[in-house]
Amino acid sequence: MPITTVDRDTEALTMTIVADFAAPLERLWDAYTDPRQIERFWGPPSYPAQFTRHDAAPGGRSVYTMTGPEGEVYHGLWEWQSVQPRHFFEVNDRFAHADGTPNSELPTVRMRFTFEGTDEGSRVTTVSYFHSLDELEKLLEMGMDEGMTEAMGQVDAVLADLSSFAAGRATGTEILSDTKVRISRVIRGPIEDVWRAHTEAGLVRKWMLGPDGWTMPVCEVAINVGQRYRYEWEEAGNGGNRFGFEGELLEAAAPYRMVTTERMIGAPGDGTVNEMTLATVQGGTLMTLVITYPSVELRDMILGTGMADGMEASYRRLEREVLATAVA
Structure with a gap:
C-alpha cells in the first residue's frame, strides 16, 4: 500500500494524503497527467473512472465519470488552476451533471498535488482544502478519504505497466x-x-x-x-x-x-x-x-x-x- 500518512486537520480545514512509490518522479507525474493512466486508479476499484477530457494545463478542464457496481454513474470535473510540470498542479474538484457542467449544489474541493523525488523513488502529497467544517464532514461521511485511499492503492500497478504507455507504441x-x-x-x-x-x-x-x-x-x-x-x-x-x-x-x-x-x-x-x-x-x-x-x-x-x-x-x-x- 503506497499510502504513508492521512492527516485530517479540522482547524485548517484540510485533508493531507502522502503516498510513496518505487518509481521515478517522471513516471509518477505521467500517471496523473495521462488520461489513459489516471482513469485506471482515480476511482476506487468498485467505482472505475473514465476520463473523456484531461487538459493538464492552466485554465483547462478534466471531465470524468465513475460507474458503480450496480451501474450507477457519478460525474465529476477538474478545473485546472496552476501547473508546474513534474512539481505540482492544483485543481478545483467538483461534482458535475451528465453534460459535464458543474453541480453547484454539492461541495467544491480545492486540491493540490505536489510531486517530489525520494531516495526510494517518488512521492505525491495531495492536500484537499475545504470551505467549512460542515463541508469537510459531509464529504468524509460520503467516503472521500476511504475512496481516495482505495484509489491510490491501484497506482503501483499502473506505474509498473510502463510498456502500455511508452513512446514508440503504435497509435x-x-x-x-x-x-x-x-x-x-x-x-x-x-x-x-x-x-x-x-x-x-x-x-x-x-x-x-x-x-x-x-x-x-x-x-x-x-x-x-x-x-x-x-x-x-x-x-x-x-x-x-x-x-x-x-x-x-x-x-x-x-x-x-x-x-x-x-x-x-x-x-x-x-x-x-x-x-x-x-x-x-x-x-x-x-x-x-x-x-x-x-x-x-x-x-x-x-x-x-x-x-x-x-x-x-x-x-x-x-x-x-x-x-x-x-x-x-
Missing part, C-alpha cells in the same frame, strides 16, 4: 461510448513543435498524408477560433482518387488544446467533433484525440476503414521528417 484506439472514441499516441518531440506541426500549413503538408503514395494538394489551416479549414488528399499518379475533410476551429489554447468540427467533403449528414489535447510526458508529447460521432453506425464505419493505421503512418512521418529536423 492506440479506445471506444469510450457509443459515440466517443479516444485515440492516443506519444509523439517523440517537444509539445511546442508538435503543436506547430498541427497548425502550420507548410509542416502539415509534410506529414499528414496517411499511407505512402498520397499528396496533399489543398491544405488550408484554421488559426483563429471561428475560422474554417480544408484538407484534400490525392493519390500520386491517380488524379481521380481524391478526398478531403473540412470543418471549423471551435477552441484553441496553444500549445495544449484544439477543438474542431470535421466532415468529409461532399458527404451527407452530420460530422464529428474532434478534441485534441497535448501534454508533456516522458519520451515526448502525449497526443490525445477524443472524437465524438453523431451515431454508433458512423463510428463503426470510420473505425473499420483502418483510420488508426493511416494515422500511425502519419505520426511516424511526423517524427521522422518534421520533428527530427526541428530537434537537429
